[in-house]
Amino acid sequence: MTPSNRQYLRIATEEAWAPPELIDLYRRHLSEKTIDDIGFGSLMGYFLGSDHPQPQAVAARLQGAAEGRLADMDSAGIDHQVLAVTAPGTQVLDAQEGARIARLANDRLSQIVQAHPTRFSALAAVSYEDVDVAVAELRRAVTELGLKGLILNDHIRGSYIDDPRFAPLLATLEELDVPLYLHPNTPPNSMIGPYAEAGLDGAVLGFGASAGLHLLRIVTAGIFDRHPRLRLVVGHLGEGLPFWLSRIDHMHGKQVRAGRYEQIKPLRKPVSDYFRSHIWLTTSGMPWAPAIMFTREVVGVDRVMYAMDYPYQFDAAEVAAQDALPISDPEKADFFEHIARKVFALDF
Structure with missing residues (x-):
């Protein structure tokens, strides 16, 4: 039984974290203008350069995973967080920097989890620039460090995970039986x-537009047909795509039949069906009951789970609002706890 006598735990499944070394590296790149990514300058330039108290508080909270974060969790009634390296993560860094930061972050996350096993789990980071190195680091993070999946902070310097060169990484996720978490980032230079x-x-x-595009590319490229045991988790209630599923099915079917695009091939089933078989959605940043209830209706109640989006969107009132959803107590237990336990194989 939870401290408040609830019959379920509240597990928040998209909660951002960063080692101080990554924040320092971002600051250096911003100062020296050595990263050619407009979105990075806009996003991290704001959170690390503004004198406004809100971004300053976010930057401070990102780097904490002990007393301050635990106090915030307790104040909001969050029992457990699934931590992941914040966007843009390693994905604005070159192969050498990215691999070094990923390894450091994974080691640090493992230490945090070991120190607070009932309060934290974590997803691995990798540098996607060298797929062989990424595969080795993912394998180490899962099998040796006990991390529960892989974070993908949207595009990889303008590339996408449906590119065939990433197939060995997707196959390793299948082999290890851990999910890929697609998290937003600012759009790439070609789109922003x-x-x-x-x-x-x-x-x-911009976040939703870019990550929604990435999500739809994954499905229409046939990734789930080629990797049938791959599990994908997406925040923000699927970046708007559940609202579009009927139209997407209709238009995708017409494109396939007409042969309009060489890259649009027949799939084994309609696009919407993959949302019910391979994709799970979280409520991070979307604590709005009508949207949550609609999404549950169209993708299935077993496909939607709770997330807060700490520290970017940290508001205890949003927790209470989702606790008040018009669903049964057993459904709330699934929504807040049991789906997350199953998808991420949480064993605390």
Whole structure:
């Protein structure tokens, strides 16, 4: 039984963290202008360069995984967090820097979990620039360090996980039986222009537009047909795609029949079916009951689980709002705890 006599734990499944070494590296790159990524300058330039108290608090909370974070969790009624390296993670770094930071982050996350096994689990980071190195680090993080999946902070310097060169990494996820978590980032340089000029490149729209594109690419590229045991978790209620599933099925089917695009091939089933067989969605940043209830209806109640999006969206009132969803107590237990336990194989 939980401390408040609830009959379930609240497990938050998309909770950002960063080692201080990564924050220091970001600051250096921002200062020296050595990363050619417009979104990185917009995103981390704000959180690490603004004198406003809100981004300063986020930057401080990102680097904590002990007393301060635990106090925040207790104040909001969160029993357990699944930690992952914040966007953009390693994905704006070159192969050498990225691999070094990924290994450091995974070691540190393992230590955090071992120190607080009932409060934290964690996802592995890798550098996607060298797939062989990424495979080896993922294998080490899961089999030796006990991490529970892999974080993918959207595009990989403008590339996507459906590129055939990443197939060995996806096969390793299948082999290890751990999920891939697709997390948003600012759009790549090839896409960000209209969003940035309107001030819409961040979480207000750009994140969802970019990650939603990545998610749909994964499905329409046939990734789940080629990797049938791959599990994918996506935050923010699927980046808007559940609302579009009927239209996507209709238009994708027409494209396949017409042969309009060489890259659009027949799939084994409609696009929407993969949301019910291979994809799980979390409520991170989307604590709105109508959207949650609609998403549960269209993808299945067993496909939607709780997340907060700490520390970017840290509000105890949002926890209470989701506790008040018009669903039964057993459904709440699944939503807050049991689905996460199953998807991430949580054993605390």
